[in-house]
Amino acid sequence: MELPSKYLENAVNEISKLPGIGRKTALRLALFLLKSPPQNSLNLAESLTHLVQHTQFCKRCHNLSDLEICGICSNPKRDAGLICVVEDVRDVLAVENTNLFRGHYHVLGGLISPMEGIGPSQLKLESLFEKAGQPDTHEIILALNATMEGDTTNFYIYRRLQNTPIKISTFARGLAVGDQLEYTDEVTLGRSLLNRIPFEQSMKN
Amino acid sequence: MELPSKYLENAVNEISKLPGIGRKTALRLALFLLKSPPQNSLNLAESLTHLVQHTQFCKRCHNLSDLEICGICSNPKRDAGLICVVEDVRDVLAVENTNLFRGHYHVLGGLISPMEGIGPSQLKLESLFEKAGQPDTHEIILALNATMEGDTTNFYIYRRLQNTPIKISTFARGLAVGDQLEYTDEVTLGRSLLNRIPFEQSMKN
Incomplete structure (x- = not known):
């Protein structure tokens, strides 16, 4: 498919380098931009330029931030001794959306993956x-x-920290709220059974 | 969902203005760009800026072009008297891909649509x-x-040209090559039957 304009x-070519876009x-997106007012494309182009030129990472938790220390790390009401270890910024957003976590985060920026050649040294593990x-760190989630x-990355972190007094926890796996037993896969249902909790506790949540 | 950086x-916001992207x-695309080398985003931004600043339209056929007259219109081997009327540049690409058309195009840039408030005057109809x-125009497809x-736009053009000596044609509708009768919708099959062609002609194609 030879296009009639080298700019098009x-x-x-550049747009189709994005994931999931062939x-x-x-071509559909480029033609849409050509039909829209030119200012739309210029705004989009400017926002992408600013994105990579100005966005920085928080020096404490490595989350995206416009400041050296992000809003979460600099919030004195949050517990700096409770650290939730996540893969990337989308996981931070997901946990923040629950409104139930008042600790700090630590964004690894990826996972250990021998297949992709990513070892512990390429992540924010040290x-x-x-x-x-x-001394004030008491729990790592x-x-x-x-x-x-x-799982590999979890285990790597666990091995390095198992002989410290820090409590190491992970999220409960089980039935989602609203799930029906008959439609739940057997692995999830089995784990929910093994990790069953006192009924009084479920009423408190 | 409050994002941790105003640049992000x-x-x-700008990316989600594109059609089909929520x-x-x-967010997934923006984070992908942040993980990629910054030059990728800068190239993408530059290509979008150039796209809207430098792309022009051929003065004859209104197709996208880097020149005043596009490569198709300026090709002396093509028949300027045979004009294929299409909606936009994607249709030009589709017909060109057949390698069977040696005439010129005329890109309307849209279709008459009272629902969207697009009348004949907004299209390249005049x-x-x-x-x-x-005098050398002999057929309009x-x-x-x-x-x-x-159909509305077809009919509008047909009405304006019906009393001229120009032949007005349209693409054959029928079974696609490789289609099986039992899986073809009845309207298409019915039209294929009514517009049946001599067997000798089908062997020549």
């Missing part, structure tokens, strides 16, 4: 172990996704 | 009728999609 060709979709060595890579 | 927020996908008035708007 170039835009389609050449046909890229700064986590430094935090773990500080491993909140990585339950994939092969997530 | 801004990029997500806030979740926009220049089509001008071309139709030129109406290649608009078979939607309500496409």
Whole structure:
């Protein structure tokens, strides 16, 4: 498919480098921009330039931030001794949306993945172990996704911290709120059974 | 969902203005760009800026072009008297991909649509009728999609040209190559039956 303009060709090539967007979709998006007022495209282009030029990462938790220390880490009402370890910024947003977590985060920026050649040294692990060595750190919650890579990374962190007095916890796995027994997969149902909780506790949540 | 950086927020807002992209996908794309080398985002931003600043439209056929007259219109081997009327540049690409058309195109830039407030004056129709008035124009192929708007626009053009000596044709509708009778919808099958062609002709194609 030879495009009639090299500027269109170039835009389609660049747009189709984005994940999940092929050449046909890229062409549709480029033609949409050409039909829209030019200022729309210029705004989009400017926002992408600013995104990579100005966004920085919090020096404490490595989450995205416009400041050196992000709003969560600099909030004195939050418990700096309770650290939730997550893979990336989307997990921070997911946990923040619950409105139930009042500790700090630690964003690893990825997971250990021998298949993709990502080892512990490429993740923000050393700064986590430094935090773990500080006297006020009392609990670390491993909140990585339950994939092969997530489990590997969980286990790596656990091995490094198991002989410290820090409490290491992870999210409960079980039935989702509103789930029906008959439609739940047997692994989840089995785990919910083994990790059953006192009824009084479930009423408090 | 409050994002931790105003640059990220801004990029997500701009990306989610694209058709078919919601806030979740926009966030995924923005985070992908943040993880990639910054040059990728800068290239994408530059290509979008150039797209709207430098792309122009061919003065003859109104297709996208880097020149005043596009490569198709300026090709002396093509028949300027055979004009294929299409809605937009994607239709030009589709017909060009067949490698069977050696005439010129005329890109309307849309279809008559009272629902969206698009009347004949907003489309490139007058220049089509001008071309139709030129002595070497012998056939106009109406290649608009078979939607309500496409049929309306086809009919509008047909009414304006029906008393001229120009041949007005349209694409054959029928079974797609490889289609099986039992899985074809009845309207298509019915039309294929009514517009049946001599067997010798089908062997030549």
